Amino acid sequence: MPRATSPVDTDVGQRAAKVLSTLEVLQSGPDQEITILKLSEPISSAITSLSDDNNNNNNNNNNNNNKQPPARTSDISTASLDAPTPSSLEADLAHYKELFSKLRFSYVEQVTKEKFIRAIVGDPPLIVTPHENAELEACNTAAKAELKALKTDVAAMVADLGARGRDLAARYERVRADTAKLAELPAKIAKLEERVGELRAAQATGERQPGDGSAGMDLPLGRTLELVDGKKRELARLEKQLEQLGGQVPRKRKEAERLRGEVAALENRKANSAASAREAKRRRENAQQGGVEDELEARGRWYRASETVLRQVLGLQG
Numbered sequence: 001m002p003r004a005t006s007p008v009d010t011d012v013g014q015r016a017a018k019v020l021s022t023l024e025v026l027q028s029g030p031d032q033e034i035t036i037l038k039l040s041e042p043i044s045s046a047i048t049s050l051s052d053d054n055n056n057n058n059n060n061n062n063n064n065n066n067k068q069p070p071a072r073t074s075d076i077s078t079a080s081l082d083a084p085t086p087s088s089l090e091a092d093l094a095h096y097k098e099l100f101s102k103l104r105f106s107y108v109e110q111v112t113k114e115k116f117i118r119a120i121v122g123d124p125p126l127i128v129t130p131h132e133n134a135e136l137e138a139c140n141t142a143a144k145a146e147l148k149a150l151k152t153d154v155a156a157m158v159a160d161l162g163a164r165g166r167d168l169a170a171r172y173e174r175v176r177a178d179t180a181k182l183a184e185l186p187a188k189i190a191k192l193e194e195r196v197g198e199l200r201a202a203q204a205t206g207e208r209q210p211g212d213g214s215a216g217m218d219l220p221l222g223r224t225l226e227l228v229d230g231k232k233r234e235l236a237r238l239e240k241q242l243e244q245l246g247g248q249v250p251r252k253r254k255e256a257e258r259l260r261g262e263v264a265a266l267e268n269r270k271a272n273s274a275a276s277a278r279e280a281k282r283r284r285e286n287a288q289q290g291g292v293e294d295e296l297e298a299r300g301r302w303y304r305a306s307e308t309v310l311r312q313v314l315g316l317q318g
Contacts, residue, residue: 020182 119126219227284297 017186020179020186023179023182 119128
């Protein structure tokens with residue numbers, strides 16, 4: 001009989017399903033997807049409301065005074081609110097930086113002119129002493145230092161916010177990827193539980209799965225460890241033998257090259273001898289058929305006759 005599913009596996013499946021359902025509930029909200037376009041909505045809505053208020057005020061003023069021109073509504077701040085994109089928001093940011101820089105310079109220039117004119121035409125005229133200039137310069141120096149420190153803090157804060165934003169974006173992408181994997185886990189867990197049930201049923205009935213082909217799959221732990229140790233020792237022996245044979249490979253290769261050269265030389269000699277034998281046989285056949293006697297054949301006969309005569313003269317027995 002197959003054993004029941006492990007409580008641990010069931011608990012894991014239930015926890016995965018619970019986490020997945022919680023993530024689906026959190027992601028089903030209308031404002032869960034955070035993008036730069038969604039972040040720009042509060043700013044754009046505030047600008048739109050301010051523009052509407054200005055238009056209403058201008059309309060009221062026009063009713064009171066027809067000579068006053070209407071307010072301008074074609075500013076770049078409202079030109080890209082219909083379809084905001086990251087590039088348009090970046091262009092707006094660059095425009096506002098340049099605009100505020102010009103406005104600051106114009107403001108300082110205008111205030112300076114007004115103070116200078118008021119000091120000249122005032123009654124009595126405003127006379128500034130060098131001591132007051134020194135005090136004002138010291139005050140300005142302290143204010144500039146404080147402003148510089150504030151700018152440094154703001155720059156550090158912006159850099160920190162940028163780093164946190166990038167980190168949060170990376171974490172958000174990882175969460176999305178993990179959520180996609182988590183959505184696939186219940187089906188995989190169900191398949192694994194079904195496979196485990198089949199294996200346990202086969203083990204209980206003593207049947208073997210097709211393709212296992214090993215009689216040691218159902219050994220106890222002790223014998224399995226012994227079998228593994230034996231296989232490891234055999235593997236170490238084979239590796240050592242392969243290492244020894246690998247050291248003999250260069251010498252054997254050189255010896256094979258030498259033997260191959262000797263065999264090639266013998267093959268050449270054999271081919272030359274066979275060609276010479278065929279040529280001699282052909283000449284002999286031509287001589288027997290009434291052709292011109294071969295010089296080599298005649299010289300051989302002369303040498304043989306000379307040998308016979310010398311043996312008879314010297315009394316040698318051949």
